Amino acid sequence: MSDVILEIGMEEVPARFLPAALKELKASAETALEEARLPFSEVKTFATPRRLVLYMRGVADRQEDLHEEVRGPSEKVAYDSEGNPNKALKGFMASQGVVPGDITIRDGYVFATKTATGESRMTVLKEMLPKLILNLHFPKTMRWGSHQLRYVRPIHWILALCDDQVIPFSIEVAESDRLSRGHRHLGESEFAVASVDTYFTQLAENYVIVGQEKRRAMIQDQLQKLVDEAGGQLEEDPDLLEEIVYLVEYPTALLGRFDDAFLEIPPELVITPMKEHQRYFPVRDAAGKGLLNAFLTVRNGTDDYLDVVRAGNERVLLARLSDARFFFEEDLKVLPESRLEKLKSVVFQEKLGTVYEKVDRLQGLAGQIGQDLGYDEKTIADAVRAARLAKTDLVSNVVGEFPELQGIIGEVYVGRSGQDNQAVAQAVREHYMPRFYGDDLPATEAGTILALADKFDTIVGCFAAGIEPTGSQDPYGLRRQASGIVAILISNQIPASLAALIDLAIQALPSDLVDDPVALGDQVLRFFDQRMRTVLKEKDYDTIFVDALLAAGYDNPLATMERAKIMDQFRQTEKDAFEGILQTYKRANNLARKSDDRAINPDLFDDPTEGQLFTAIQDYKDKQKDAGVQDQLRALTVLSQPLDAFFDAVMVMDEREDVRMNRLALLRDYTELGKALADFDRLN
Known part of the structure; x- marks a missing residue:
């Protein structure tokens, strides 16, 4: 048994590409070893900004015969x-x-x-490793020099060792060797690795911590020590930490300071330049609420000349915060409503017009949705007012510099204008919620109304303009918007009809944009199928059950979730009764498919069981029309008795056509009864 190291040395790879590349490289290597019949004990992958590393332990000497x-x-x-x-x-x-x-x-x-007969390990690896390198997928690739190879970044070296032996192979841009490279500024520009056993030690001696989890632990420990010294709390950000882990090869954290006068501007204006532009961690006070005039960052290097590095970071942040404060103070000189005119020059979408026109639609749609959902007049008025101001911050100086703050800074401007109450200001921020999967939902009723209005207007408008998500292309985030609508309705226990809200949004669109409102409404409603499917599967319902449930409709997401919950509980706790419904339905449905559109004629009954089944079906229609899901399921269970009696007493496929078709019509009507609950045919 031997250990194998493959190191692909490159120019700095974007941090966001590396986690997926590590996962793919590990899976591909395991698959390749298994297909090559080459036993192994473990496969690990590591990455730094300049290298991808494959570590295969316990690789057998030969292939299995x-x-x-x-x-x-x-x-x-x-x-x-x-x-x-x-x-x-x-x-x-x-x-x-x-x-x-x-x-x-x-x-x-x-x-x-x-x-x-199995080939030797070296023979197999010489063929396998080049394929592993060349078959990796990346979101973006490039060519360099005169080479034809496309890769995420130029490959400068390839290290390939089996124990202490080089695994010889070549690709277009490089040949394998035992040479590696250290930290770009601190390590040797090139050095020979003696063996797999010394690889990690030699890289560490050259200021490269190969293991990303080791770097993560180092960063977390260093950050915690510094924030403790500062007497505050670290504002944790897993995504930022993940990015920094793949930006450095030898991490050293440092604490910087800035003028506490900047704490007078909104905290978002301090945090955003730190995180989004400089990759700094903000520091909260001991209570975890207000900001301290401190930040944490991670240097790619040692603690040598750390004061110089700290001063440089403080200087860069000072410039960023000064810009933010200047833009903010300039924006405060203008009332939010006065920016409306500028929105006339901002195009939302070619066929849907400007953002100003969208604002106009939002005001009317927010009022209609508020009324349709039964909110009080004060709440509706706040939502309509917020709709008028919701997009005004798009033409502000701050959003021009920091687009991430749209809505967030809008709330601040509306709140400080003195023209509106806090409910209106908060709704301005909340109308973008949820911004991503798992994000917070609107906390206020006005914000809820406006968030629904904004999302429905965008989805319906884009579909009317011929813009639909395809594959990975969704430039207007319509899938995210639809998921947000479903989350808002379910979380807030709003028993709303998607079709009704979609129709309101259609009515708000320019008339010349909609040729067939009914067809457009059906098209948009179908778009919510996958969103509901995702929500149901997150509850661990099996695919067949979800398919059957949604086949009965999903117009009311809240009611659909409740129906799923009750039906699943019924089929789990009353298995025999549920199985009886399925078997009876299956037996009836197999014959009912042969029916036509003839109505049931009681005069053609020639056996008492036909009349009894007919009466039972009518009773179900009369009594269960507005009944709950549990009652409907129990009623279907009871219906199994007259149906079984019917099957025992008569020959459905009677040679007399009128009698035969009448009996088939009875079965057809029976199979229609449970369609409001689920497509039972899919559950059989």
């Missing part, structure tokens, strides 16, 4: 009358690379027994 039996032609066609191999058998042996001695006869067929 292959013993395989392949069936060929029948004995009758394999041999001639004298028992000699004919053309069919000779062709089979040639295709399998075997000789007559490898052929056996069993159960009337010839079988070829193939044996392949």
Whole structure:
């Protein structure tokens, strides 16, 4: 058994590409080893900004021998009358690379027994490793020099070792060797790695911590010590930490300071330049609420000249915060409403017009949605007012510099204007919520109304303009918007009809944009199918159950979730009753498919069970129309009795056509009863 190291050395790779590349490289290596019949004990992958590393432990000396039996032609066609191999058998042996001695006869067929002696580990690895390198996928690739190879970044070296031996191979841009490179500024520009056993130690001596989890732990420990010294709390950000882990090879954290006068501007204006522009961690006070005039950052290097590095970071942040304060103070000189005119020059979408026109639609739509959902007049008025101001910050100086703050800074401007109450200001921020999966939902009723209005207007408007998500393309984030609508309705226990809200949004669009409102409404409603499917699967419902449930409709997301919960509980706790419904439905549905559109004629009944089933069906329609899901399921269970009696007493496919079709119509009406709950046919 031996250990293998493959290091792909490159120019700095974007941090966001590396986690997926590590996962793919590990999976590909495991698959390749298994397919090559080369046993191993473990595969690990590591990454720094300049290298991808594959570490395979306990790799066997040779492939396992292959013993395989392949069936060929029948004995009758394999041999001639004298028992000699004919053309069919000779062709089979040639295709399998075997000789007559490898052929056996069993159960009337010839079988070829193939044996392949395993190749040496080095032979296998020489072929495998280049493929692993070249088959990695990245979101973006590039070419360099005169090479034809496309890769995430130029490859400058390849280290490939099995224990202390180089695994020789080449690709277009490099040949494998035992040479690696240290930290760009602190380590050796090139050095020979003695063996796999010394690889990690030698890299560490050259200021490269290869393991990303080790770097993560180092960063977290250093940050915590510094924030404790500062007497505050670290504002944790897993995404920022993940990015920094893949930006450095030798991490050293440091604490910087800035003028506490900047704490007078909104905290978002301090945090955003830190995180989004400089990759700094803000520091909260001991209570974890207000900001301290401090930040934490991670240097890619040692603590040498740390004061110089700290001063440089403080100087860069000072410039950023000064810009932010200047833009903020300039923006405060203008009332939010006065920016409305500027929105006329901002195009939302070519066919949907400007952002100003969208604002106009939002005001009307927010009022209609508020009324449709039964909110009080004060709440609706706040939502409509917030709709008027919701997009005004898009043309502010701050959002121009920090687009991440749209809505967030809008709330501040509306709140400080003195023209509106806090509910309006908060709704301005909340109308973008949720901004991403798992994000907070609007906390206020006005914010909820406006968030729904904004999302419905965007989705319906884009569909009307011919813009639909395709594959990975979703430039207007319509999937996210639809998921947000579903989350808001379910979380806030709002029993709303998607179709009704979609229709309101359609009515708000320019009339010349909508040729067929009904068709557009159906198209948009179907778009919510996958969003509901995702929500249901997150509850661990199986795919078949979800398919059956959604086939009965999902217009009311809240009611759909409740229906799913009750039906799943019923099928789990009352298995026999639920199975009875399914079996009865299956029996009836198999025959009901042969029915036509004829109505049931009681005069054609010639057995009491027909009338009893007819009466039971009518009773269900009358009594269960507005009943709950649990009651409907129990009623379907009871209905199994007259249906079974019907099947026992009569021949459905009677030779008399009118009687036959009348009985089929009875079964057709029965199968229609549970369609408001689920498509029971899919559950069978």
